[in-house]
Amino acid sequence: MHILLTRPKDDIPALKNKLIEQGFTVSACPMLDINILPVEEVDSQTSQILDAAQAYLFTSANGVRAASHHGLTQNSERPVFAVGPATADACKAAGFQTVSEAGGDVRSLVEMIKGTNTPHISGALVHISGRDQTGNLVEQLCDAGYDAASVVLYRADTIPAFPDNIATQLISGEIDAVMFYSSRTAKHFVALTTLAGIKLSMTAYCLSEAVAKILRQAGVANIKVAATTTEESMLALLA
Structure with a gap:
């Protein structure tokens, strides 16, 4: 499975390493610039x-x-x-x-x-x-x-657009899943996909029901929600 991480830059390395150790392919596209x-x-x-x-x-x-x-x-x-x-x-x-x-x-x-x-x-x-x-x-x-x-x-600050390589991966369907930790990140991801004409065909892994609601309203069909608002619960969804 190819997973896209949307967290701020400084939050990505530790999570990325955990996922790679579990055998996932991981790309990163921070939605927010801190x-x-x-x-x-x-x-x-x-x-x-x-x-x-x-x-x-x-x-x-x-x-x-x-x-x-x-x-x-x-x-x-x-x-x-x-x-x-x-x-x-x-x-x-x-x-x-x-x-x-x-x-x-x-x-x-x-x-x-x-x-x-x-x-x-x-x-x-x-x-x-x-x-x-x-x-x-x-x-x-x-x-x-x-x-x-x-x-x-x-x-x-929200990023103005997807980097070219991430846009290409999303358009081609290479990315299977995206992890969302906040409502603001989910909203901006949806806005950028709309701007770029990208179909929301990936699986969305969400930290909470509030995050999931945004993606559900945007038309994402396959959504998984963590049992609790912790990273451990997010990772458990992938097990």
Whole structure:
């Protein structure tokens, strides 16, 4: 089976190696180009919010990389809350010492935070995020009485078109399956195939039902959805 990966560039190598070890042929086409905000562009207000944080919240490994770039790992003893296993692993690799891991989505992250004594600790919960956010993490936490804020430290820009080699592989039917980890990636993939006149004849492996819904509406016939929003569940679909 020839699988196409659509994750951001820095998330691809480890996943690609796992798939190759299992005997799959793998191509990569990141749908999003991750650009971390330069340190010198962080204003004083943002710096104050980061300095006042009691804990950091991460909903992707991209946020962890941005935090590392901006030196937030200097406060490695500060607790962090990660949306799922992959993000938690990124937090630990970055040097954070106290990492709490949710079940893979914003809902489980909010419930996990509610289950701690975080409201009784002075200081804000700061979500390190991208410019284009999905979900309403901070809004939910504020509604629950938390002091929560979001700080944008990177942006994820969509690619303008498929590279020529990927377009050729898709048109020829050489690619059997595509793995989708986010709704935004799925939407942009559909938009690019429409732009290029490419038929959606591959199998779509989706991290969640929300991702699958987008591809189903676009006319993809063969869709498989992970049992849980984790990479392990995605890989289990291929077993």
